[in-house]
Amino acid sequence: METKDITGKKVHHGHNVKRLRQSRGIKQQAIAHELELSQQVISKYEQMEELDEEILQKFAKALDISVDVIKMLEEDPVAVYIENNTFESVNDNAKINVASDDSSTNTFNELDKVIELYERLLKTEQERNTALEDRLSKLEEKLNGKK
Numbered sequence: 784m785e786t787k788d789i790t791g792k793k794v795h796h797g798h799n800v801k802r803l804r805q806s807r808g809i810k811q812q813a814i815a816h817e818l819e820l821s822q823q824v825i826s827k828y829e830q831m832e833e834l835d836e837e838i839l840q841k842f843a844k845a846l847d848i849s850v851d852v853i854k855m856l857e858e859d860p861v862a863v864y865i866e867n868n869t870f871e872s873v874n875d876n877a878k879i880n881v882a883s884d885d886s887s888t889n890t891f892n893e894l895d896k897v898i899e900l901y902e903r904l905l906k907t908e909q910e911r912n913t914a915l916e917d918r919l920s921k922l923e924e925k926l927n928g929k930k
Contacts, residue, residue: 799856800842801829807846817845 804814811825818825818841828834834842836850843850 794855794857795832796834796839796853797829797831799853800834800846802856803846803848803853804829809846814842814845818842 804811811822811829815822815825828838828842834853839850839853843853
C-alpha cells in the first residue's frame with residue numbers, strides 16, 4: 784500500500800482518521816464502542832501510518848465518509864501544528880461539524896479559523912523576531928562600547 788502521492792506529500796492514514804474524528808467532535812471511546820474495539824486499539828490505529836483496507840472501511844463507515852478521503856488526505860506540517868495546539872483546548876461540549884454529503888451545517892467557518900490561527904502564529908513569530916533583534920542590538924551596543 785503506497786503512502787505517498789505524486790507530489791511527494793506524505794499521507795498518514797492514522798493521523799487522517801484522528802483528524803477526521805476530531806473534526807466531527809467524536810471521542811475515541813465512541814468510535815471504539817461502534818467498532819466493538821477498545822479505546823487503546825483506536826489510539827494505536829491512529830498512530831499507524833498505513834491501515835489495511837478492512838480497517839479503513841470500518842473507520843470510513845463509522846465516520847460516515849469515503850475511504851478515499853482517509854487515503855488521500857495529505858499531512859500538512861502547518862495543519863499538524865495548528866491541530867496539536869488547538870484540539871486539546873476544545874471543551875467537551877463544543878460541537879465542530881465538517882461539511883458532508885448530508886445537510887449538516889457548520890458551526891463556524893473553517894477557513895476563518897485557519898486564517899485566525901495562522902495570524903496568531905505569525906504574530907508570535909514576529910514578536911520572537913523583535914525580541915531577538917532587541918537582544919542583538921543591545922549586544923552590539925555592549926561590544927561597540929568596549930572598543
